[in-house]
Every structure is written in structure tokens, then in C-alpha cells.
Amino acid sequence: xxxxxxxxxxxxxxxxxxxxxxxxxxxxxxxxxxxxxxxxxxxxxxxxxxxxxxxxxxxxxxxxxxxxxxxxxxxxxxxxxxxxxxxxxxxxxxxxxxxxxxxxxxxxxxxxxxxxxxxxxxxxxxxxxxxxxxxxxxxxxxxxxxxxxxxxxxxxxxxxxxxxxxxxxxxxxxxxxxxxxxxxxxxxxxxxxxxxxxxxxxxxxxxxxxxxxxxxxxxxxxxxxxxxxxxxxxxxxxxxxxxxxxxxxxxxxxxxxxxxxxxxxxxxxxxxxxxxxxxxxxxxxxxxxxxxxxxxxxxxxxxxxxxxxxxxxxxxxxxxxxxxxxxxxxxxxxxxxxxxxxxxxxxxxxxxxxxxxxxxxxxxxxxxxxxxxxxxxxxx
Ligand code: GDP
Ligand code: MG
Numbered sequence: 001x002x003x004x005x006x007x008x009x010x011x012x013x014x015x016x017x018x019x020x021x022x023x024x025x026x027x028x029x030x031x032x033x034x035x036x037x038x039x040x041x042x043x044x045x046x047x048x049x050x051x052x053x054x055x056x057x058x059x060x061x062x063x064x065x066x067x068x069x070x071x072x073x074x075x076x077x078x079x080x081x082x083x084x085x086x087x088x089x090x091x092x093x094x095x096x097x098x099x100x101x102x103x104x105x106x107x108x109x110x111x112x113x114x115x116x117x118x119x120x121x122x123x124x125x126x127x128x129x130x131x132x133x134x135x136x137x138x139x140x141x142x143x144x145x146x147x148x149x150x151x152x153x154x155x156x157x158x159x160x161x162x163x164x165x166x167x168x169x170x171x172x173x174x175x176x177x178x179x180x181x182x183x184x185x186x187x188x189x190x191x192x193x194x195x196x197x198x199x200x201x202x203x204x205x206x207x208x209x210x211x212x213x214x215x216x217x218x219x220x221x222x223x224x225x226x227x228x229x230x231x232x233x234x235x236x237x238x239x240x241x242x243x244x245x246x247x248x249x250x251x252x253x254x255x256x257x258x259x260x261x262x263x264x265x266x267x268x269x270x271x272x273x274x275x276x277x278x279x280x281x282x283x284x285x286x287x288x289x290x291x292x293x294x295x296x297x298x299x300x301x302x303x304x305x306x307x308x309x310x311x312x313x314x315x316x317x318x319x320x321x322x323x324x325x326x327x328x329x330x331x332x333x334x335x336x337x338x339x340x341x342x343x344x345x346x347x348x349x350x351x352x353x354x355x356x357x358x359x360x361x362x363x364x365x366x367x368x369x370x371x372x373x374x375x376x377x378x379x380x
Pocket of ligand 2: 207209
């Protein structure tokens, strides 16, 4: 690595207290893991060059949200040509979908995505209408298979994700394999379509085929004002938040897979919570917990992206209490003794970084689910 390597991005921070949008130059020094911020409007230092090991270099790409000392900074532009030249090819993006036939294998597929070195920058679970499916697949309009395809794509939930990686478009198409799942089993048996698809229509996954279609398809799902396939929220559901430390470790797929073994996931999205949103969401714990613990919980929820899931009982019973059982005791240390198979016992590090948040009281299920799926905007 060249000495004194320095990257520069233009970043925005919406001050939740004043509503003012601040713009900073954000400098990152990868060798020393230091950050530095300059307030663009007032042309003065906002943060001196300071060691900050929590910033992951893999999060440095346009559109990303990075947390620096509790501030969520959105990277909106490259700050110099050097950064553009270095970073542009490192952060190609593509649109991936898990199709309705593979929805039940969402956890396994998300795990394969994380293990293959992709970063999931956006995620939304939705249901497409037949018209929306036709719009998504407009390039195939008039082809003999399109009616079957749009019936299939509107037959159940799909997971849409924006994936970021060097050469993401090609890399993802290689991971999913040939269009026809039978051909995939013959030619690329380890591919996702070979493992989770059936034939030429029911083929488990979608991947964009070129930079222009990737941009269009990402815009279809995540562009401003877009929200195709918004889900109906079911009664008796509960909220599970896969906390930022697990998402950052690429463990979200493993957790979702365990959830899918015994529950139905009926909605989902990836969120970058700011301090206001996290504190509002955790409000009920404010009086109950010591102030330091409350602040640590807020800090954890704002330290990076989290994945919110609406979780339902398969037979329509209330899911809050049974899901709390799967989540296990709040403190993973205790969980490892009392409930070793629980999610927190398996994935938690300590009482704050305990893997997942789940709704505690049956009457709060609807409130918490609504907070994420009707009030907050997902990452866009
Ligand atoms: P992809 O880019 O690999 O997904 O393939 P295409 O863009 O060519 O087609 C879009 C989707 O339409 C595929 O993923 C299949 O689900 C479906 N499809 C494509 N070709 C055929 C076909 O010849 N017959 C049928 N039944 N379905 C097809
Ligand atoms: Mg295609």
C-alpha cells in the first residue's frame, strides 16, 4: 500500500436535532485507519485526523452510509479523482432478486451472498403485482414465456437487493449460474439456480446483465418515490431486528435461515437508523434500563445497517411470545447456559451486541412492525 494513501468523499449528515443538512469532506487514511472531516460551508476542520478503527473500508462507496462517531454520513460524491479511479471499479452494483420459488431459502441465499464477498447495500422484501412484474421484465415483452414469467414473479414474496462488489454484475451471475436450473445442475452444480431452482422459469434468482440494466433495476426497487410490491402487514406478527454487528459480520443469512426453520418472514428491509429513529424505537426501554445501557443500545443500532423482519407464525397464531423464545434471554452469556440453541446464545457477543432485537410484549408487535414498515424509510 502506498504511503500516506488518502481517500476523499463528499458526505452529508442530517442533524436530527436541528434538521440542518451538513456537508463534509470525509478523508480516510487506510494505513493508519484515521478519519478527518472538513465542514465544506464554513471551510473549517470539523474533526481532526483521528484514529477510528470502526470504519470499514468496504463501506466506502457512493450511496453508502457510514457511521463516524455516532453520525450517519451518506457518501454522495467522490471528493477527488484519485478516489474515483480507485473506488469506482471496486464498487460496482447489481440488482439481485430471490424469486418466489426460493423465498423459503432466503437465509441460505443471503448467507451465500455474504460468504462470496458482496456487500448488501439495500434490501427490501416485497410482492409484485403482475403489472409490476411486467414492468420489471419489459425487455421480454411479447416473448412466449413472459405470461408464465409474470404469473410466477407475482405469485409470492421476493427479496430485492442491491449488491456491491468489484465486478458485482458478472460475479453475481456466476454465483447464480445458467438461466435454466437443469442446465445449471449439469454445468454449475454449486450455483444457486442449481441448488434452489427447478427449471427454466422457476429458477430461484435474478441478476442484472449489464451496468445500464443494473442501474434501471436498482432504480425500479429503490429509486426515490419507488416502493413496488409493498406488503400487507399481517395480524399477530412480531418484529425481529438483526443488529448491525451481525449484519457487518455477514451473519444475517444464518440468522434468517434459523428463523425460517420455524416461522414465516412476511416483510423485511435494510435500514440505516439515525439517533432519533433508534432512540424513538427503543423509547420504552428508556425508563427501565440504566441510562448508560440505553445509550449503548442506541449506539449499537446506529453503528451500521440493520435488517428488520416482520415474523409471523405459520398457522396464524400470535408470534410474539414464541419468537421471544427463539431469540432467548437478553444476555447471551445467560442464554448460553439456559437456552444454548437460542439466537442470542448462538450469535450474541454481549448484552448490547446480542444479535437480535425482538418485540417483548404481545401488544407491541403491531407497533414495532408498523414503526419499521409504515413509518421509517428503508435505505434508498
Ligand atoms: P436471466 O437473465 O438469466 O434471468 O434470463 P432472461 O433475462 O433471458 O429471462 C428472464 C427470466 O425469464 C428467466 O430468469 C426465466 O425465469 C424466464 N425465462 C427465460 N427464458 C425462458 C424460456 O425460454 N422459457 C421459459 N419458460 N422461461 C424463460
Ligand atoms: Mg435477464
